[in-house]
Amino acid sequence: MMNHRKITVFTDPPSVLACASAVGGEEANGPLGAEFDFHDPGDKFGADTWEHAEGKLAGVVFSLLMKKADFDHRRVDMLFAGDLQNQCVATSEGLMPYGIPYLGLYGACSTCGEGLLLASLALSVPGGVSYATVITTSHFCAAERQYRTPLEYGSQRSPTAQWTATAGGGFLLGREQTPVAVEAVMPGRIVDSGIRDASNMGAAMAPAAADSLLCYLTQRNERAADYDAIITGDLAKEGSSILYELLEKEGVFIRDRHFDCGKLLYDYGKQDVHAGASGCGCSASVLAAHFMPKIKGGELRRVLFMATGALMSPSSLQQGGNIAGISPVVALTHRP
């Protein structure tokens, strides 16, 4: 399972200066509802199609981020962003008006982790840029139409299916020292475990998360217990239990410190979301709204954030292709 992977440990760690989040109605009704900065109960964010609504959501997250940081958007040197729509078009539509130098990413639901990783690298180049933002979004209705069936069809969902979050998260990173530092980053590998069921993405992503965590801990000569929290993106119920199984075979136990954003976002008892949440915006909004304040406040001192992505497309599914997983690692530290 192990493979060569170089971990970049920053000699002068970049910082998270501010975070912002915005969600739809279902997410606002979930257990974390009160922690998000903004929600639209109708999920439309002022747009006339679900696809455009996601673009508007990206814009809302970005403008909230600038407001919370009291930061002029013209000072942002690089914008790392992406979403789940074909060709990441929600991102380019929604963030274009700000005119920020843009680097489009596609890491499926792991895009938030990929963005934090790349922003941290960009901010660590001698003589390089000073401020970078990371914005990722997803929208339930746009994702269902694109990957599965339009909502109007009223398709039955399988028990392992996940609910793409209508959510977005944003981060402003810089070189000055704040209470949240990016200690180290490691990109994920593409891991194919032979899954072909778009309604079981947890199973497709869990092996990638296991692969990354084992590789990271081994190479840094650390144990899971060295971290206060190991946060995965959106494995949800199904994927989280597969992750435990894979790790425990290798003697790594994380159940007492593992959190999965896909499990936290909804109330399984009251909300009909099957295995749990997924989507680019799931891990981004939960990290921004729920975990970042705890790292900032020192309640969590060392955290591994492992967003998880399922790499597939509507046409690859139609042609019977496998769904591969990927999971980049971002180590976040409380700076006293």
Add this chain to the structure above:
Amino acid sequence: MMNHRKITVFTDPPSVLACASAVGGEEANGPLGAEFDFHDPGDKFGADTWEHAEGKLAGVVFSLLMKKADFDHRRVDMLFAGDLQNQCVATSEGLMPYGIPYLGLYGACSTCGEGLLLASLALSVPGGVSYATVITTSHFCAAERQYRTPLEYGSQRSPTAQWTATAGGGFLLGREQTPVAVEAVMPGRIVDSGIRDASNMGAAMAPAAADSLLCYLTQRNERAADYDAIITGDLAKEGSSILYELLEKEGVFIRDRHFDCGKLLYDYGKQDVHAGASGCGCSASVLAAHFMPKIKGGELRRVLFMATGALMSPSSLQQGGNIAGISPVVALTHRP
């Protein structure tokens, strides 16, 4: 038109160690045909669908790159890659077997420039990675099916339409000094000029290229004449003439040193490609096969490589969305 954009000028410039390219039959029959490392006259690269063929093409480019560099793929620390298929699935399918830490990009046809930019940043972080590869591909038949109509429909093409190249290019970058250095990089902004015609992408991308070039030259206090070549990605005939017009209004003249990969790839007189070539693989293969040897040999000493991308999706087109353009800048220098 101008906007804040920080140029990263490397104090210790990373290098291009090797390049590779592979193309389809139409490209092999063009004026640069003999310069590419590999071609498949049937465009299938051993696969059973056009979509899978593009994945195989990515794999061919990567393995050629490793072979030409005499480099073990397990030593590659980061792979920056992308393509035009929904969710960049050709890239993830085709490059997965190598197990390389992967960062998926979506910059439309500008992805090669975005990849070179990010790889150069990653290689400039103190204590960071040592080797990175950039691979981008496109496939005519897969792109037509996805963005326009399946080939079997025999649709009429408009005169401004471009021909998505069946092509891929790859680059191995590292920290050691070679004759080709990456001097500086600047990301592009998303520029919307109101174009809605997917058969006129040159017009959508030219304003972004003009915006980036004017911004780059002004901020570095340089003139076009300071460069031996200004290479755009795939503006083709239509886009190149719009670029000249936009630049000349601002007093910048580049006609005597401008090359467009989309104009170079095919023979307008003999090949029925309308405005010229486009696609992620167009600028990547032409840079790898045609320009890099000239920079390496010193025939070109200072070059601006400006890949160009049109940001849109099949559904954004159906919903009447505009096609925005983007153009990151990569300055390449011959190291004596």
